[in-house]
Amino acid sequence: MKKLSERRRHPLAALVVLLIALTLSGGLYAAFAPAGKAEADDTAQSLAITEGKKLYAVGCASCHNLGGEGSSDGPSLVGVGAAAVDFQVGTGRMPAATSAGAQITKKKNIYTQAQIDQLAAYISSLGAGPAAPSKDETDPAGADIARGGELFRNNCSQCHNFKGAGGALTEGKFAPSLDGVSSKHIYEAMLTGPQNMPSFPDTTLSQKNKKDIIAYLDAINGDKSSSPGGLELGALGPVSEGLFGWVFGLGALIAVAVWVAARTAKAKKS
DSSP, X not given: OHHHHHHHTSTTHHHHHHXXXXXXXHHHHHHHSOOOHHHHHHHHHHHHHHHHHHHHHHHTHHHHOTTSOOBTTBOOOTTOHHXXXXXXXXXXXXXXXXXXXXXXXXXXXXXXXHHHHHHHHXXXXXXXXXXXXXXXXXXXXXXXHHHHHHHHXXXXXXXXXXXXXXXXXXXXXXXXXXXXXXXXXXXXXHHHOOTTSOXXXXXXXXXXXXXXXXXXXXXXXXXXXXXXXXXXXXXXXXXXXXXXXXXXXXXXXXXXXXXXXXXXXXXXXX
């Protein structure tokens, strides 16, 4: 007991006890703690990249080259990000049936969402770019519809029409209709600027602004049973409505004037 007491009074006794305690606690944690979430995420991401590379080699490399550096048949994919991949592949625009033509059009998608995510993971590994938005980021619930309409008219209606019905551009190109397009794909299109469309990053249109625009499009295209403004005439705006007014309105007035003149002349003769 005397020797034990002397050891406890040794100047290094407290340090030794502390080292033993830390070693035991570290060993117990390593033995019983679950695998780290970060490690699991890294493993899943590596697997997604590997599978995405296989899909890319089959469906994309013929135009964009094996390293995604691009060719005469397809642009470079380095730095386009997951959002661009999700939009282009999710809407069926990619893989393109042909590189010829003024514009790649939407068609039936041939990949599952899991495969699209794998392709996006691989292409994102080639260079950083905009990430695919989450469901919360694209959900228009609670957004300002009026503000969205203002933003859409100022930034989008020149090409897509006031109601998002689409319109013709130069050299055979066109702005597609936005009716029936999912909120995620509208958000991704604004974020990445596919084909002829300019991009609107968060520094230009904030996440809230994008959600406001999506809410506006949902509001004007959601109810197919009625049009709040009356007969929409193709939703082409004041030009078509003015033409309708001149042709039919003025034509009706002329017809009434002719009828009145004819009745007056007939009355005078009798």
